[in-house]
Amino acid sequence: MSEDPYTLAGEAAAALRAATGLDTFDVALVMGSGWVPAADAIGETVSEVPFTGLPGFRAPAVAGHGGRIRAVRTSAGRHALVFLGRTHLYEGLGADAVVHGVRTAAAAGVRTLVLTNAAGGLRPETQNVGDPVLISDHINLSGASPITGTTFLDLTEVYSRRLRALVREIDPAMAEGVYIAFRGPTYETPAEIRMCRTLGGDLVGMSTVLEAIAAREAGLEVLGISLVTNPGAGLSGEPLDHEEVLEVGRATAARMGVLLAKVVDRL
Numbered sequence: 466m467s468e469d470p471y472t473l474a475g476e477a478a479a480a481l482r483a484a485t486g487l488d489t490f491d492v493a494l495v496m497g498s499g500w501v502p503a504a505d506a507i508g509e510t511v512s513e514v515p516f517t518g519l520p521g522f523r524a525p526a527v528a529g530h531g532g533r534i535r536a537v538r539t540s541a542g543r544h545a546l547v548f549l550g551r552t553h554l555y556e557g558l559g560a561d562a563v564v565h566g567v568r569t570a571a572a573a574g575v576r577t578l579v580l581t582n583a584a585g586g587l588r589p590e591t592q593n594v595g596d597p598v599l600i601s602d603h604i605n606l607s608g609a610s611p612i613t614g615t616t617f618l619d620l621t622e623v624y625s626r627r628l629r630a631l632v633r634e635i636d637p638a639m640a641e642g643v644y645i646a647f648r649g650p651t652y653e654t655p656a657e658i659r660m661c662r663t664l665g666g667d668l669v670g671m672s673t674v675l676e677a678i679a680a681r682e683a684g685l686e687v688l689g690i691s692l693v694t695n696p697g698a699g700l701s702g703e704p705l706d707h708e709e710v711l712e713v714g715r716a717t718a719a720r721m722g723v724l725l726a727k728v729v730d731r732l
């Protein structure tokens with residue numbers, strides 16, 4: 466196995482092609498925890514490959530983040546790679562491990578990446594539990610970057626205007642907001658949530674931003690959608706509970722899947 470992360474992603478893409486019998490893929494979707502019903506709604510499963518069978522992938526550490534890649538054929542005949550589970554920075558494996566799936570998807574021919582996540586809502590328009598919110602931009606407070614060496618990368622339009630407009634055609638009422646990412650695994654303090662609101666954040670979470678950066682480096686067009694699973698700490702008076710985050714994901718994944726299926730077929 467290679468040490469260079471881009472070479473390693475090329476090896477994983479070759480293994481993925483061999484395992485699925487498919488040569489190239491139109492789109493990849495990274496799903497939040499326990500989103501199997503969403504994946505089911507995208508289309509017919511061609512094959513499923515566990516992360517453990519591919520170079521550079523590790524089985525995710527947190528319960529509910531089951532790690533595998535599903536190759537899907539949509540009703541319109543598109544081929545999608547659906548990542549069920551992802552590596553988070555809080556697992557301590559580093560930024561390259563976090564974005565390995567995105568680099569693998571790019572090496573497998575994907576040109577469009579859909580990133581989903583479970584997030585805390587920070588404003589009235591982004592605090593309805595179970596609602597999807599379009600990510601318009603991000604603030605990376607994770608302290609990490611997947612871009613190493615001397616590469617400068619423009620991030621003026623990380624989350625594609627074109628793809629956001631396309632989602633808006635499907636659901637004109639969907640809220641849009643800025644996603645702030647922390648390293649985790651702690652949820653924020655109420656003071657940090659107040660800081661996020663002051664900074665212009667609408668959503669808060671522990672994923673997505675490094676993957677979006679790696680995708681832009683690879684030239685992919687990126688769509689980001691958060692599923693609001695709870696208000697940020699201190700906004701509701703209730704403590705935050707990972708089980709509750711997973712439960713909201715499970716309860717609303719099918720609805721997210723119907724939306725994502727429409728998006729994929731209109732790309």
Ligand code: 6GU
Pocket residue numbers: 583584585586647649651652653669670671694695696697698705710
């Ligand atoms: Cl409130 N914070 C973070 N960092 N991640 C979350 C969340 C909050 N809710 C769901 N995921």
